[in-house]
Amino acid sequence: KQEVTQIPAALSVPEGENLVLNCSFTDSAIYNLQWFRQDPGKGLTSLLLIQSSQREQTSGRLNASLDKSSGRSTLYIAASQPGDSATYLCAVGRGGSEKLVFGKGMKLTVNP
Amino acid sequence: GAVVSQHPSRVICKSGTSVKIECRSLDFQATTMFWYRQFPKQSLMLMATSNEGSKATYEQGVEKDKFLINHASLTLSTLTVTSAHPEDSSFYICSAALREEAFFGQGTRLTVV
Numbered sequence: 001k002q003e004v005t006q007i008p009a010a011l012s013v014p015e016g017e018n019l020v021l022n023c024s025f026t027d028s029a030i031y032n033l034q035w036f037r038q039d040p041g042k043g044l045t046s047l048l049l050i051q052s053s054q055r056e057q058t059s060g061r062l063n064a065s066l067d068k069s070s071g072r073s074t075l076y077i078a079a080s081q082p083g084d085s086a087t088y089l090c091a092v093g094r095g096g097s098e099k100l101v102f103g104k105g106m107k108l109t110v111n112p
Numbered sequence: 113g114a115v116v117s118q119h120p121s122r123v124i125c126k127s128g129t130s131v132k133i134e135c136r137s138l139d140f141q142a143t144t145m146f147w148y149r150q151f152p153k154q155s156l157m158l159m160a161t162s163n164e165g166s167k168a169t170y171e172q173g174v175e176k177d178k179f180l181i182n183h184a185s186l187t188l189s190t191l192t193v194t195s196a197h198p199e200d201s202s203f204y205i206c207s208a209a210l211r212e213e214a215f216f217g218q219g220t221r222l223t224v225v
Contacts, residue, residue: 031212032212034213036216041203042218042219043116043118043205043218043219044156045216046214046216089156091156100207100214102156103155105155
């Protein structure tokens with residue numbers, strides 16, 4: 001059974017710091033890994049999708065890497081801003097028609 | 113990215129009544145949609161997989177007679193919470209995938225009083 005872990009559960013940092021969010025999974029037989037952002041009381045916004053054949057993806061200040069062999073992914077946020085405050089979730093899946101397995105998320109607070 | 117719209121965003125209902133939640137893929141067709149439930153400070157738990165034109169697949173422990181799912185078209189799936197009770201109060205979110213990437217609706221906050 002696939003299990004996804006995100007540690008720590010919460011992080012509070014001053015504005016401007018570069019951040020690394022960690023995600024680990026137990027079964028390396030994944031098709032893809034996706035990072036999401038969730039604001040309080042809202043749905044999930046897709047940030048980055050990494051296919052199993054890829055090692056990283058970048059979008060603006062965000063960079064996500066994937067190491068299937070070690071069962072790890074990291075989300076790097078450069079020059080953090082207060083607007084980055086949200087809960088970040090990672091999820092692994094076996095493809096579009098298959099379900100995603102989520103971590104519990106990491107609540108990020110960026111203080112001005 | 114693709115857009116998934118969920119309605120309503122918030123609903124309050126009386127115990128014993130039924131509530132319908134809609135999930136629409138606005139700019140793409142989705143033969144499969146997913147329904148999740150999220151408890152406070154917890155991760156998303158998959159409830160069921162909605163399949164267009166066929167019966168939904170429910171996760172273990174989810175009552176199919178209580179959480180009715182209908183996926184009548186390629187752009188619409190509905191979740192009906194029947195005979196709702198206070199313990200059904202939760203945040204419900206749907207998703208659909210386009211080219212292997214999952215997109216989520218805005219979520220529905222259900223409160224049963």
